[in-house]
Amino acid sequence: MSPHQLSITGIGTVSPFGxxxxxxxxxxTELRTVTAWPTDGVRRAFLVEPFRPADVVPGLKTRRxxxxxxxxxxxTALALADARLDLNGENRSRIAVVLGTGFGCIELTEAFLQxxxxxxxxxxxxxxxxxTLTNAPAAHVARVxxxxxxxxxxxxxxxxxxxxxxxxxxxxRGGQADLAIVxxxxxxxxxxxxxxxxxxxxxxxxxxxxPVPFSPQRDGFVPGESATAVVxxxxxxxxxxxxxxxxxxxxxxxxxxxxxxxxxxRRALAGSSPPxxxxxxxxxxxxxxxxxxxxxxxxxxxxxxAPVIAPKTFLGESDSCGILRLIAALSWADNQARPLAMxxxxxxxxxxxxxxxxxx
Amino acid sequence: MARSSNLVAITGIGVISPxxxxxxxxxxxxxxxRSCLKPLTIxxxxxxxxxxxxEIPELPEVGDRSGFRLSRTDHLAVIxxxxxAEAARDCSDFxxxxxxxxxxxxxxxxIAPAIVSNPAQYYRAGGFASATSYQAxxxxxxxxAWLGLRGPCWGVSVACASGAMAIALAADMVRTGYAPxxxxxxxxxxxxxTLSGFxxxxxxxxxxxxPFDKSRKGLNLGEGAAVFVLETLEHAKARNAKVLAILxxxxxxxxxxxxxxxxxxxxxxxxxxxxxxxxxxxxxxxVGYVNSHGTGTPLNDVAEVKAYETAFRGRGSPMPVSSTKxxxxxxxxxxxxxxxxxxxxxxxxxxLFPTLQLTDPIESPAIDWxxxxxxxxxxxxxxxxSAGFGGSNxxxxxxxxxxxxxx
Numbered sequence: 001m002s003p004h005q006l007s008i009t010g011i012g013t014v015s016p017f018g019x020x021x022x023x024x025x026x027x028x029t030e031l032r033t034v035t036a037w038p039t040d041g042v043r044r045a046f047l048v049e050p051f052r053p054a055d056v057v058p059g060l061k062t063r064r065x066x067x068x069x070x071x072x073x074x075x076t077a078l079a080l081a082d083a084r085l086d087l088n089g090e091n092r093s094r095i096a097v098v099l100g101t102g103f104g105c106i107e108l109t110e111a112f113l114q115x116x117x118x119x120x121x122x123x124x125x126x127x128x129x130x131x132t133l134t135n136a137p138a139a140h141v142a143r144v145x146x147x148x149x150x151x152x153x154x155x156x157x158x159x160x161x162x163x164x165x166x167x168x169x170x171x172x173r174g175g176q177a178d179l180a181i182v183x184x185x186x187x188x189x190x191x192x193x194x195x196x197x198x199x200x201x202x203x204x205x206x207x208x209x210x211p212v213p214f215s216p217q218r219d220g221f222v223p224g225e226s227a228t229a230v231v232x233x234x235x236x237x238x239x240x241x242x243x244x245x246x247x248x249x250x251x252x253x254x255x256x257x258x259x260x261x262x263x264x265x266r267r268a269l270a271g272s273s274p275p276x277x278x279x280x281x282x283x284x285x286x287x288x289x290x291x292x293x294x295x296x297x298x299x300x301x302x303x304x305x306a307p308v309i310a311p312k313t314f315l316g317e318s319d320s321c322g323i324l325r326l327i328a329a330l331s332w333a334d335n336q337a338r339p340l341a342m343x344x345x346x347x348x349x350x351x352x353x354x355x356x357x358x359x360x
Numbered sequence: 361m362a363r364s365s366n367l368v369a370i371t372g373i374g375v376i377s378p379x380x381x382x383x384x385x386x387x388x389x390x391x392x393x394r395s396c397l398k399p400l401t402i403x404x405x406x407x408x409x410x411x412x413x414x415e416i417p418e419l420p421e422v423g424d425r426s427g428f429r430l431s432r433t434d435h436l437a438v439i440x441x442x443x444x445a446e447a448a449r450d451c452s453d454f455x456x457x458x459x460x461x462x463x464x465x466x467x468x469x470x471i472a473p474a475i476v477s478n479p480a481q482y483y484r485a486g487g488f489a490s491a492t493s494y495q496a497x498x499x500x501x502x503x504x505a506w507l508g509l510r511g512p513c514w515g516v517s518v519a520c521a522s523g524a525m526a527i528a529l530a531a532d533m534v535r536t537g538y539a540p541x542x543x544x545x546x547x548x549x550x551x552x553x554t555l556s557g558f559x560x561x562x563x564x565x566x567x568x569x570x571p572f573d574k575s576r577k578g579l580n581l582g583e584g585a586a587v588f589v590l591e592t593l594e595h596a597k598a599r600n601a602k603v604l605a606i607l608x609x610x611x612x613x614x615x616x617x618x619x620x621x622x623x624x625x626x627x628x629x630x631x632x633x634x635x636x637x638x639x640x641x642x643x644x645x646x647v648g649y650v651n652s653h654g655t656g657t658p659l660n661d662v663a664e665v666k667a668y669e670t671a672f673r674g675r676g677s678p679m680p681v682s683s684t685k686x687x688x689x690x691x692x693x694x695x696x697x698x699x700x701x702x703x704x705x706x707x708x709x710x711x712l713f714p715t716l717q718l719t720d721p722i723e724s725p726a727i728d729w730x731x732x733x734x735x736x737x738x739x740x741x742x743x744x745x746s747a748g749f750g751g752s753n754x755x756x757x758x759x760x761x762x763x764x765x766x767x
Contacts (some may be wrong), residue, residue, distance in 0.1 A: 117473035139750025
């Protein structure tokens with residue numbers, strides 16, 4: 001196996017399924033009613049049920065942190081445990097943390113603006129400001145786990161999760177780190193939800209039954225929220241320490257043009273053919289424009305030769321859910337003879353991506 | 361000697377700073393020791409007296425793109441990117457490039473606190489379109505749209521190390537063959553949000569800042585953007601591009617220490633400098649100048665001095681160091697990129713620029729403080745370092761192309 005192949009050896013998630021270590025399994029989730037802010041009638045989303053991070057990671061202090069920071073800490077702890085990784089035996093200067101997020105710490109950004117609205121900009125709350133920074137979650141992961149390698153936070157609209165995987169791969173292949181904790185996450189807040197409503201992009205399912213991507217009844221998306229952490233390291237390194245391997249990242253391509261899906265998907269196949277693909281993990285979300293665009297890519301590149309799964313059906317839409325879609329889909333894979341998973345990402349505002357993974 | 365396919369060349373630089381548009385404006389302002397630090401005028405956020413900042417009074421027009429609303433941060437990024445790309449746009453594979461653009465503020469420049477009281481009403485009252493520029497990816501998207509780039513365009517946000525880190529990440533991408541060329545840099549505009557934040561932390565100097573001075577009181581915020589065109593030296597030579605500098609080494613570390621304070625011994629920063637020198641294959645004596653992070657805050661500057669003492673231990677002579685934030689303030693996500701541009705200007709003009717307002721520096725036998733006036737001195741290899749909230753550090757080492765065989 002090429003040293004450029006990078007294995008996912010640990011998984012931690014905070015999602016509508018709750019905080020979980022390892023694969024999610026074939027679980028079901030349900031839309032929850034928004035109660036965190038006043039709404040004009042019933043509003044639903046794929047929300048993370050409130051939980052105490054210290055109940056999952058004993059001793060973890062998150063009271064003053066943005067929810068995204070707390071979730072990233074929990075997801076990281078779960079992923080490290082899942083990877084059977086003892087950081088005391090690692091060179092922590094050679095471990096990278098890469099976070100992909102669409103909106104960062106938007107909850108405490110709103111709180112800081114609330115403070116400015118109440119008291120004026122000259123009297124805003126000093127406790128809040130550092131926690132509004134987009135890189136705060138990744139920085140807290142470094143601080144709490146003593147990780148001193150590259151610490152990167154990137155934003156790539158609806159491809160933020162895919163971007164984090166690509167960035168981590170670039171660091172590992174470029175020799176900047178030996179191991180990466182790849183994080184992706186976003187929380188849902190009132191300013192976001194009401195912006196989606198103002199943009200008329202939400203499904204009626206946000207206040208009625210759920211939408212079905214690709215179906216004739218699709219009428220928009222339902223928002224979601226989550227944080228995912230995976231441990232990524234070279235396949236050789238994973239094998240030498242006897243780590244569990246969920247999937248191995250082969251290659252990926254991204255383009256800023258959302259219409260370039262066919263080209264990036266073909267490049268990501270990298271010599272393999274559609275019958276090698278165990279599953280195409282779509283990013284379709286129930287909005288007609290996105291479904292039509294990605295559907296055309298799937299038809300042209302894969303024909304009817306590869307099964308397609310659309311995890312946003314049960315995870316909802318968020319800018320950084322690419323890695324979570326991969327993790328969720330792995331539990332639904334059948335036809336073990338096929339070696340590949342193809343993670344597609346399409347963002348009408350951000351472009352498109354295709355990442356291929358070799359499965360166990 | 362390193363192979364040219366592994367070396368990263370800088371073949372374009374675009375800058376808009378409080379000195380104005382272009383490298384020449386930056387260079388002449390630095391050479392004249394002209395401070396841009398003055399009371400804020402471009403908006404009124406309720407301070408009396410207004411804070412001292414470095415602002416860009418007028419932004420040149422860049423035209424429109426359908427469906428795009430530019431924030432002030434986006435606007436700065438587009439100006440710098442257009443100028444950076446000027447010499448590369450005719451290259452056959454330029455449009456396959458991507459962009460990594462750093463920011464901390466992004467579209468917060470366009471958003472008022474009223475958004476949180478009743479978002480739906482705020483959007484109906486005209487705030488809907490301006491909110492589209494909120495995300496940290498928006499400046500990169502704007503650069504991609506204005507230049508017609510087809511490669512990936514993403515934003516990087518790691519507080520004040522963002523701009524330098526964007527350059528390092530893009531360098532990895534061209535070196536590993538992910539893209540033939542990349543645009544990389546940083547952009548941030550002055551905003552009430554960030555002024556309020558640093559004011560709440562008592563980190564602002566009410567007067568022009570004095571980095572590394574014993575009497576320093578804090579920082580002044582600035583605004584600007586710097587964007588670079590990066591490609592392998594092999595690619596640059598194949599298209600006969602003018603090489604402005606070689607990015608010879610880079611490294612990124614984290615203090616893993618505190619949300620806002622740096623490691624008191626500067627361990628993460630010194631480790632990033634040492635790793636960058638190791639990657640570049642240069643000894644501490646080969647580096648002729650460090651453009652420092654040098655914010656002027658009490659904690660940062662002391663930790664930074666300790667980092668230099670560790671990283672350059674064993675060097676034959678004290679390291680020349682200055683903070684050009686004393687000219688144009690702390691431009692946050694743009695700072696590392698702007699200071700990389702300053703370092704390259706220093707190398708190409710054989711001129712080391714001083715720290716303004718520095719009269720009584722922190723004592724250190726390891727450092728040759730550059731004060732008062734520019735120093736004429738050949739500079740084949742220069743370094744710039746950046747650090748930020750959350751403990752992120754990035755060091756970049758540049759060299760002039762003709763120096764390659766001698767290092």
